[in-house]
Amino acid sequence: MKNTLKVQRAIKNLTQAELAEKAGVTRQTINYIEIGKYIPTTVLSLKLAKVLGKPVEELFILEKGD
Amino acid sequence: MKNTLKVQRAIKNLTQAELAEKAGVTRQTINYIEIGKYIPTTVLSLKLAKVLGKPVEELFILEKGD
DNA sequence: ACTTTTTGTCAAATATACTTTACTTTTAGT
């Protein structure tokens, strides 16, 4: 699964730390998700979608292997 | 977080086992998610959304405590 | 009532999300 977090963050002009705070997780969690090391739970992806103003499907995209 | 899986399954006339198979997980996983015992990963909720033909936000809804 | 399908549940094992703390590297601003 790939994601567009970096771009969406840029659009909203948010740092990883700021996004983390708004989503209620740590900065490292956001960093790892952005890099693809972690797959977030659905609760977290819904929160990120809410904060970033985009549907989950625009933030996270399934890939071949998934 | 609450979910509408049971209703969506009914609309598509799918058993838990059938939905599980289409999503590539076990029947127990679907059962636990439906009952609220498990929060699925984003990969799984995207797959469920795909199979059920509804956006993630319609299948899973954030609640107060989340 | 009987049988079959579907759903609920449990326990043990494995994988991985998330936290905390801390340090390094990169980027941006002056």
Place this chain on the structure above:
DNA sequence: ACTAAAAGTAAAGTATATTTGACAAAAAGT
């Protein structure tokens, strides 16, 4: 070049998602 902010990374610990196998309860079909 210097400084500060932002992003990347890592290890250890905790929590929880998912699997497997198996059985009980409930629902549906005949």
